[in-house]
Amino acid sequence: MRFKCECSYDGTSYNGFQRQKNAPSIQEEIEKALEKVLGSFVKITASGRTDSGVHAVGQVFHFDTDLKISENGLKRAINSYLPSDIHINSVEKVSDDFHARFDATKKEYHYFINFGEYDPIKRNYVYQYPYKKVNRDLIYEASRLFIGTIDFRSFTKNQSLDNTIRTIYSIDFKWDNDLLEIAIIGNGFMQNMVRIMVAMWLEVGRGKIATSDLKDIIEKRNRTLAPKTAPGCGLYLYKVYYE
Amino acid sequence: MRFKCECSYDGTSYNGFQRQKNAPSIQEEIEKALEKVLGSFVKITASGRTDSGVHAVGQVFHFDTDLKISENGLKRAINSYLPSDIHINSVEKVSDDFHARFDATKKEYHYFINFGEYDPIKRNYVYQYPYKKVNRDLIYEASRLFIGTIDFRSFTKNQSLDNTIRTIYSIDFKWDNDLLEIAIIGNGFMQNMVRIMVAMWLEVGRGKIATSDLKDIIEKRNRTLAPKTAPGCGLYLYKVYYE
Secondary structure (H helix, E strand, O other): EEEEEEEEEOOOOOOOOOOEOOOOOOOHHHHHHHHHHOOOOOEEEEEOOOOOOOOEEEEEEEEEHHHHHHHHHHHHHHHHHHOOEEEEEEEEEOHHHHOOOOOOOEEEEEEEOOOOOHHHHHOOOOOOOOOOOOOOHHHHHHHHHEEEEOOOOHHHOOOOOOOOOOEEEEEEEEEEEEEEEEEEEEEOHHHOOOHHHHHHHHHHHHHOHHHHHHHHHHOOOOOHOOOOOOOOOEEEEEEEEEO | EEHHHEEEEEEHHHHOOEEEOOOOOOHHHHHHHHHHHHHHOOOOOOOOOOOOOOEEEEEEEEEEEEOOOHHHHHHHHHHHHHOOOOOEEEEEEOOOOOOOOOOOEEEEEEEEOOOOOOOOOHOOOEEEEOOOOHHHHHHHHHHHHEEEEOHHHHHOOOOOOOEEEEEEEEEEEEEEEEEEEEEEEEEEOOOHHHHHHHHHHHHOOOOOOHHHHHHHHHOOOOOOOOOOOHHHHHHEEEEEEEE
């Protein structure tokens, strides 16, 4: 029996989603809780990794078990063993050929930036942008270059990939006073891709580079031209889409 | 020279604002930072205490120093020594007779309640209400009883006070899906007063007591009749008003 789970987590205390030796991970915590519920170790398969400090409100994973248990019973049982910074939002029985990673058609990330006074309450939950003189229109304008099917080679940490072409369907800005929430939906994202893009839009907003320079950086497909990465704490895996 | 400071803090790691032996406090952290800036210990005087786990976005305190330093220089210097969960928002030279506590005419508190699915990212920042069947209109209706000049004896932990009459000017509700933000402005609040009131409104919303029962509880002026206290993590000292 295959189960699909949607979960939320505060990434602050973890070295990312993926299980690692000698570093806390969200995957390890979920697998430990699951082992207590099911009585034996079961590996989970997520839609993808998230980096150190990155949060999720809608990460999806699947796992298999023979245990006869209701969806709600399973949800309650896993949550009772999880630490308070990880939570299973929903559990759903799915067909055996469902795959959390391969079947994901779109992903939505949100990135939060505080352009105002440093907020100690949000220190782990938004990027506290240190530069106050920023042209908000230029940030938006820069982001427009990234909608469509584009070779994002300049915007990923993982340079060993053969195919660095991805499609971004939408990039929406929502301002709440000095707080900017950027929602990005695409068919796939490479490592650090959102954080590098956001960092480079901010460089445009600060007047460090022109929008036309950023266009060149895309076209030159060379990561060394986009050397900035916005911090992980501002990033949220918001939703994973399936057909 | 007297300085008035407004500060924000994440109360999660502290045993409240007030300095105590053997327990971390916000006051101690600010006085430690101030001592590094000024070269000698200076006591600060705040508008009032906040309890363990309670946050602030606009706490106010004052202190005196002979050091010749600009407001902005002082702000930057203190912030450079503060931990990342406490921040000075503004520093202002004031007249020698300004008093952060005695001159405060009104205070504004906000209380956040999540009535939806448990949110691990907000676990220290809102009250995650565990009961799902709640009548939202009844909560609002119950809160209406508390606007005006009232003897709040049933709603404070501190029963040694002679005068428990306070005035609440407004109680505003703002819903964002399952998240409720309550803004309360009054001329003064006693220990745990907001948290006891909120807890009792929720009892009405859950159908545990009727609005008329709550009216009786106010009139009977007896804390044992209002035994609930909503958690500190949902509470924010939002603003302190001066003439």
